[in-house]
Amino acid sequence: GENVEQHPSTLSVQEGDSAVIKCTYSDSASNYFPWYKQELGKRPQLIIDIRSNVGEKKDQRIAVTLNKTAKHFSLHITETQPEDSAVYFCAATPNRDDKIIFGKGTRLHILP
Amino acid sequence: DTAVSQTPKYLVTQMGNDKSIKCEQNLGHDTMYWYKQDSKKFLKIMFSYNNKELIINETVPNRFSPKSPDKAHLNLHINSLELGDSAVYFCASSLGLAFYEQYFGPGTRLTVT
Numbered sequence A: 001g002e003n004v005e006q007h008p009s010t011l012s013v014q015e016g017d018s019a020v021i022k023c024t025y026s027d028s029a030s031n032y033f034p035w036y037k038q039e040l041g042k043r044p045q046l047i048i049d050i051r052s053n054v055g056e057k058k059d060q061r062i063a064v065t066l067n068k069t070a071k072h073f074s075l076h077i078t079e080t081q082p083e084d085s086a087v088y089f090c091a092a093t094p095n096r097d098d099k100i101i102f103g104k105g106t107r108l109h110i111l112p
Numbered sequence B: 001d002t003a004v005s006q007t008p009k010y011l012v013t014q015m016g017n018d019k020s021i022k023c024e025q026n027l028g029h030d031t032m033y034w035y036k037q038d039s040k041k042f043l044k045i046m047f048s049y050n051n052k053e054l055i056i057n058e059t060v061p062n063r064f065s066p067k068s069p070d071k072a073h074l075n076l077h078i079n080s081l082e083l084g085d086s087a088v089y090f091c092a093s094s095l096g097l098a099f100y101e102q103y104f105g106p107g108t109r110l111t112v113t
Helices: none
Strands: A004-007 A011-012 A017-027 A032-038 A045-051 A054-058 A063-067 A072-077 A086-092 A105-111 B006-007 B009-015 B018-023 B031-037 B042-048 B053-059 B064-070 B074-076 B087-094 B108-112
Touching: A004 A086, A011 A017, A017 A032, A017 A086, A017 A105, A032 A063, A045 A054, A045 A063, A072 A086, B006 B087, B009 B018, B018 B087, B018 B108, B031 B074, B042 B064, B042 B074, B074 B087
Parallel strands: A011 A105, B009 B108
Antiparallel strands: A004 A017, A017 A072, A032 A045, A032 A086, A054 A063, A063 A072, A086 A105, B006 B018, B018 B074, B031 B042, B031 B087, B042 B053, B064 B074, B087 B108
16 A cells, blocks of 8 residues: 655754655555645644646745656745744545545744 | 534543544535544544545544444544543545545544543
8 A cells, every 4th residue: 555754754944944845655656645734733734735747836935846756745845934833744645536645744843 | 614623622531431523514525534643643544434435444443433424424433442542533524535635623632541
């Protein structure tokens, strides 16, 4: 079955700098890769997703890149702000009728 | 107009007790899920229902029994609670299985003493 590895487990960046979180997946049939953000004490919420027919997607300060050959995808946050502090989860799903597999999460700290 | 709601928000109980968590979604979605998030924040799927039919049943002890009376509701009943069941349980819903955005409920923090 699918396995999703996420790195790093913790990341601290200075406010205004960029943050990058990386994930790898094992099943080459995976074709949907969402990213969820979970603020302290809150529920996970989708922030961006990418499908396998696209290599990159941007939404304001957030971007996701996908390398299907290497089976890895990354979340990029530019000009980080205090409200970006949260746990971020990557995920992958092998096909439309299968379950979504989450990475173990990255705790992002934005330092003042 | 909460999209996915869960009750209760907090649940403190003793080992051996039986408890239930209720979930309701008003988004008209066909698929609902239960996730367990442990103290290390790992988010793991437990069950998935599509149109009231059980689709995914992970290797969860049979003390956990989900019930879906209709498409909008998915409840979780836990028998003979153990210390290791302490976690936050999230209900979620989506338009379909896996390929769609999942909308999570606020979570139920279960503490077993």
